[in-house]
Amino acid sequence: MINAVGRDIPDYLLTDGREVYQGRNYKDGQYIKKASPTVKRGEKPMESKICETIREACERCGAHDGMTFSFHTEFRDGDYVAAMVCKVLVEEMGLKDLHVAATSLGSAQDIFADYMERGIIIEAQTSGVRGRIGEVISAGKLKKPAIIRSHGGRPRAVEAGEVHIDIAFLAAATSDSCGNAKGQGGKNNCGSMGFANHDARYADHTVIITDTLVPFPNLPSSISCIDVDAVCVVDAIGDPKKIATKEARMTDNPRELMMAQNVANVIVATPYFKDGFSFQTGVGGPSLAVNRFLEEHMKKAGIKMSFALGGTSSAICALQDKGYVDYILDTQDFDQGAAAHLFSNPHHIEIDLSEYANAANKGAYVNKLDYVVLSALEIDTKFNVNVITGSDGVLRGAPGGHPDTAAGSKCCIIVTPLTRGRMATVCKDVVTVTTPGECVDVLVTDYGIAVNPARQDIIECLNKAGIKHVTIESLQEKAYSLVGEPDLLEWEDKVVAIVEARDGTILDVVRQVKPYEYED
Amino acid sequence: MLIKNSAVAGTLESSDAQVTIEPGNGLELNIQSSVLNQYGRQIKAAVLETLNRLEVTNAKVTVIDKGALDCTLKARVECAVYRSCDQSASNIPWGGIIK
């Protein structure tokens, strides 16, 4: 069945009431019944929930064949915990038919790729796939198609009961013996635990894994002890060098600076740029640099932001300290400066992924967002964005909050170079749609700016401000004139991943890639 | 042109290609590229067109492509061929068989 972004979704996937994508805000106003976890009573006073080993914790929580376990990726590539736990489940306990529900899957979880190849992990649900896991999934090694959800889509699916987590294994920088846990004060800190705390409330069982045990009560905490079954203390939960750099580096790449400056100029030209505006940006080179140019514009206009949302870097913290940002609502910290800054300013606050971006609650923070600045692997002439598959069709990206913030914000700006090496970023059709074009308003490239024709109001604003813009088709043509028109990828029939829209409908599917062969 | 010696041109930097040419029997072409799925056909065509133009019929050619444009591929292949013939420093037939 062809969906609202023109993608053909195989009918056999449309079971259990699953629908294809119908357009933005399609499910607005509908009622949902929230799922609830089944929890074990802790009525009899217990001195401590500490388990000597991860295995002991798994047994206490009833780990079993066919279960779904979850973990969070606030520790990014430096995370030891997910691999550590999975090894225990598979190698020590011999469990099989495992389902994994992660906020992302990357190089820190490479061992999962082995278990997928061996048929021990049979399903993966995640908001991002990178490294060897992406290659294995793309090669069709999972029994069931992976499900790719946005950051808002994940808590939606959990609350709807589409994902039922048997055990959440949550790494924490510090915990007390009863499971009050947070991302600060330990040997390895990640700052916000916004990716983790929602799981703790909806999983049947929660295990906290830390390397820094602190006296009870570890308050204020991100995860409450009332949601925790067991606490494990290990030597190290991560490699600090890979968790986060000291400070996310501000780019000095002239191309990225030029694009960032143009993004800032677009923002200033639109009517939402007034005192109390709200803003979110990613950590990629040009996106992060927008902060710097915005500061100058805010200074000139004598205004400040009401809140900055989502992933947080030192750059935005510095803006808050200078008085340009009232609140930071933080789901993850991109560098150690930001991780340490959380809570140090009473207006720098941790929020979970449901508060952040869930389309099925009563109004997430993304709905109050004026501007979001996002990157893209590809964007096509219908403004559809791909952030999940590479030009070879292999899974190697992460929607994260991309589709949620694009849909919620008043002005969604994509910033990307027109080409990367020989890859045309602006193309006729993206390999995979992860964010529908109807949610994308402006594209800023190193070769020019294009505005979604649906946003005539923004076009007028840019014209009035004397900001040149062109059609997205002309950018795509320019890209192809530089790098040549790409050949279409060749696919097998097998669907290896389902890309779910934030409302739970199916936006696109990723099929197995055919190995490349020259035609002779 | 007759390939007498092995020669290399280009780098492994992004947007570049490293071309190695060695003496051989017939044309043996080996292409590695980060954009093979979308541009493998065009890369191969550009390399072959250049070799044909230079009348290189016996050589082992290895291309490690890092997303180079066709004009870069051509320049690297030509330089490698001229280097292998020890003729790369002067009197290049610009606009002749180099085009």
Added chain:
Amino acid sequence: MIQRPKPDKKRLRRTMMFMNSQKPGLIKDAYIYGSDSIILDLEDAVAENQKDAARFSLYHALKNIDYGDTEVLVRINGLDTPHWQEDVRVCVAGGADGIRIAKCENAEMVHQVEEAVLAAEREFGVEEGRTLLMAALESPMGIMNAYDIVTASDRMLGCAISGGDFRKSMHVQIQRGGVEMMVARGQMLLAARAAGVQCFDTMFPNIDDMEGFQAEVIQNHQMGFDGKSIVNPKQIAFVHETFAPTEKEIVYAEKLVRGCQAQADAGIGVYTVDGKMVDIPFFEDAKRIIALAKACGVYHGDL
């Protein structure tokens, strides 16, 4: 194949940005930053054993990349190297707009390059005289001979001082305020203006010192330079802003041009504006200011 329009000796050259010819990632679209000219470098930026490879890259870049309105110049290797003659051949064959002669000391060197260029134009069937020249003055001798150098050929578009080598030969270091090169800059400017060609200042080496850079650009503008060599795109915007005419200058220039044109159309030989007589050089300068204002995007009138 790209056919570039005939080079214009008098065109606007506020910024001339250096780019390493050997780096495909840089030269493929150096024009997007909006510098008036780019200088593809075969000299210092290219290692001694990569000069051949750089020429192949340069040739295909010139032939295949549409640099649009951006002028494309090439800095060739010095006349004391074995490379420069082949450099000239590839520039002309590729259709570069002009050649920057490095370490130019005297008129004789200009003649040598001009001869090679003419030979190449004939060899490759390029219109004779098409390829422009400019001289980089990098030594006291170059400065002393500046007037002879810039008048040595009809192809000369102008000259630029090259600070790095010049300072070494003068036993001085770069100074805030530029006192160490003040006389040389002044003398070169006099020579260029006397010869009716353009004159460009050296690049500012420390790209992180934007404050020092800006002070130097302002001084360049005050001294009468036409533009400046730059090494990083982030230096472009400030030069263009600084070299743009002010609102007041534009208003006055517009008045002069309109007034003089109307009188010329009416067949009046001596122009007067606001009751005062206007000499021809004022009229010419006013036209230059309007053209500059247009190029800088600050003129919105209909002249």
